[in-house]
Amino acid sequence: MPNELERRAIQRLLNxxxxxxxxxxxxPKVIHEMAAGDGxxxxxxxxxxxxxPDDQEIRGCCWGEVVKGPAHCICWEPEYDIxxxxxxxxxxxxxxxxxxxxxxxxxxxxRDGGCAYRPGSAEMRSVEAELLREMPLGGDVFFCHEGMRRxxxxxxxxxxxxxxxxxxxxxxxxxxxxxxxxxxxxxxxAGWDAWNRRWTNxxxxxxxxxxxx
Numbered sequence: 001m002p003n004e005l006e007r008r009a010i011q012r013l014l015n016x017x018x019x020x021x022x023x024x025x026x027x028p029k030v031i032h033e034m035a036a037g038d039g040x041x042x043x044x045x046x047x048x049x050x051x052x053p054d055d056q057e058i059r060g061c062c063w064g065e066v067v068k069g070p071a072h073c074i075c076w077e078p079e080y081d082i083x084x085x086x087x088x089x090x091x092x093x094x095x096x097x098x099x100x101x102x103x104x105x106x107x108x109x110x111r112d113g114g115c116a117y118r119p120g121s122a123e124m125r126s127v128e129a130e131l132l133r134e135m136p137l138g139g140d141v142f143f144c145h146e147g148m149r150r151x152x153x154x155x156x157x158x159x160x161x162x163x164x165x166x167x168x169x170x171x172x173x174x175x176x177x178x179x180x181x182x183x184x185x186x187x188x189x190a191g192w193d194a195w196n197r198r199w200t201n202x203x204x205x206x207x208x209x210x211x212x213x
Contacts, residue, residue: 009128011035043168044076044154051162059158078151078170085183087174096177099144099187103194115144117191136196144187145169147180 014035017027024032048055049071059065064072090096103115116123116132123132135142148171151164171178171186178186 009126009131012131013127042074042076042154043078043151043164044156044162045071045073047154047162047165048073048076048156048160061156061158073156076154076156078164079153079155080149080170081152082149082181084149084172084179084181087172087179088183088185089174090177090185096185097187098193099146099190101190103190104144104146115189115191116142117189117195132192133195135192136199142189142192143171143178144189145171146187147182147184148178148186149181 010031014027014031018024045065055070058069061075062073064074103118105118106114114121116128118124123129132142145167148169150166150169153161153163155161171180173179180186
């Protein structure tokens with residue numbers, strides 16, 4: 001299932017197509033499904049279909065798989081390579097801090113592309129770029145994935161196993177906050193923070209200019 005950022009990006013793309021006069025029946029069905037949040041339901045199903053595009057066998061393991069096919073199977077279970085610690089709720093908002101050291105860099109194996117806000121990142125070269133930049137304006141906070149747990153592999157009850165995608169983070173959410181594997185609340189993304197400060201400074205300048213007028 002697309003995450004909220006992806007769903008918003010897909011919805012914007014859909015709106016742009018409609019504004020250009022593209023009839024809904026000419027827009028791929030999968031776009032409509034993803035905009036509605038009705039895309040593939042778990043990373044294991046998505047990964048299996050990508051690795052085995054010719055496997056269309058209906059195994060009857062769950063309702064999603066029977067009705068919509070292998071990409072919608074919800075039976076796949078993540079196996080984590082790190083245990084999730086018990087969440088420690090922050091006592092005050094000040095305990096939720098921006099990631100120290102600035103934006104994340106890509107890892108040495110180039111498996112993880114680093115901060116989504118980093119110039120030249122895949123996100124900054126995609127339809128999501130404008131949404132990412134505008135997130136602070138709507139009060140939406142973007143958290144850093146550093147320290148979040150992620151599956152090492154996905155396992156299906158019938159015995160199939162596939163490796164998980166290195167960027168498939170599974171943070172534990174409690175009261176709307178994502179927690180790192182060590183039980184501490186996640187860092188606010190340094191890239192998001194930079195854009196938040198940029199928008200804030202721009203608003204201050206505009207207010208000062210208005211006062212002088």
